[in-house]
Amino acid sequence: MSDFFPILCFDHLEFYVGNAKQAASFYETLFGFTNTAYRGLATGSRKVASYVMEQGAIRFVLSTPLSPDHPIAHRILKHGDHIAVIALAVPDAVQAYKQVTARGAIGAIPPTIAEDESGLMHYAAIHAFGDVLIKFVDRHAYEGVFAPEFRPQPIARNGGVGLQTIDHVVSNLELGAMERWVKFFAETMGFQLLVQFDDKAISTEYSALMSKVMQNGSGMIKLPINEPAIGKRTSQIQEYLDYHQGPGIQHVALSTKNMIETVMQLHEAGVNFLHVPMTYYDDLDARIGKIDEPIDQLADLGILVDRDQEGYLLQIFTQPVEDRPTLFFEIIERRGAQSFGEGNFKSLFEAIEREQALRGNL
Ligand code: FE2
Numbered sequence: 001m002s003d004f005f006p007i008l009c010f011d012h013l014e015f016y017v018g019n020a021k022q023a024a025s026f027y028e029t030l031f032g033f034t035n036t037a038y039r040g041l042a043t044g045s046r047k048v049a050s051y052v053m054e055q056g057a058i059r060f061v062l063s064t065p066l067s068p069d070h071p072i073a074h075r076i077l078k079h080g081d082h083i084a085v086i087a088l089a090v091p092d093a094v095q096a097y098k099q100v101t102a103r104g105a106i107g108a109i110p111p112t113i114a115e116d117e118s119g120l121m122h123y124a125a126i127h128a129f130g131d132v133l134i135k136f137v138d139r140h141a142y143e144g145v146f147a148p149e150f151r152p153q154p155i156a157r158n159g160g161v162g163l164q165t166i167d168h169v170v171s172n173l174e175l176g177a178m179e180r181w182v183k184f185f186a187e188t189m190g191f192q193l194l195v196q197f198d199d200k201a202i203s204t205e206y207s208a209l210m211s212k213v214m215q216n217g218s219g220m221i222k223l224p225i226n227e228p229a230i231g232k233r234t235s236q237i238q239e240y241l242d243y244h245q246g247p248g249i250q251h252v253a254l255s256t257k258n259m260i261e262t263v264m265q266l267h268e269a270g271v272n273f274l275h276v277p278m279t280y281y282d283d284l285d286a287r288i289g290k291i292d293e294p295i296d297q298l299a300d301l302g303i304l305v306d307r308d309q310e311g312y313l314l315q316i317f318t319q320p321v322e323d324r325p326t327l328f329f330e331i332i333e334r335r336g337a338q339s340f341g342e343g344n345f346k347s348l349f350e351a352i353e354r355e356q357a358l359r360g361n362l
Pocket of ligand 1: 330340
């Protein structure tokens, strides 16, 4: 059932935001991204302005509508600032689109060629859950900075904070929708179920959730999906669904090769992380075994650790990056471990619930 069509890597994530100019500054100043390309009125793009933000192999595109009747404006009205498009780099966008639509995917953008003096870019898109699009991008015949209509930005490259790749992208679905979308990723996209967690594995005093991690054949694309389970109070997934007004992308994990250095820089820049109680670190070495990083330094920075059969991982979670409690980021360093930090789920969810309570939503 696997790999009806090859996927090279994440190409980019496109965010729809109310003010892309200010959002670009946020990702530059706080997260160390560099604005590498732009489209807007000055480049002849009359309806949308977009900023391409890059760091390592990560690419975010921040797009804002220039009038209230643009479809993006409607999406922002409903969801607030959010990630609207998961773009996958493929060797052949036409083939990818044909394969998945033949297996039931609903087309959103039929195979299209965009062209400028830098060459041809092929792309197409299908609908996923909620308003999310999955886009296939084939840039093998394109040598420009991002895409036709975009102009390179003549600014010095930000040194960055060491972020390297998109490790995984997690979505929240409404109660009862998970099986349908697991089936979509398996049968339509050719992904496999890598691992699943039921509500017994992921529950706290107040809320529970179920999670399944779908992965493509090469393992490059990991898309965990969550569904709320009935808890005593509003689960964090339900809080997301209430404020996002439906299913959508909950968090993006960005990898680093030097967790301590990256997190120190993010702290210094003003990124707000979820608060981890000091008791988490009390018996950490007994739970985790030997690791290279000094535990007191991890405790100072609030970095979590987990171990599986293949090694360990370091991870930390930001607070939501909008006023609505929706999208947040994870920073992750894999030291062999290929899992998702199951050992931290309980402390993580308790930390999220403390924030939920502060928001009056628990
Ligand atoms: Fe994650």
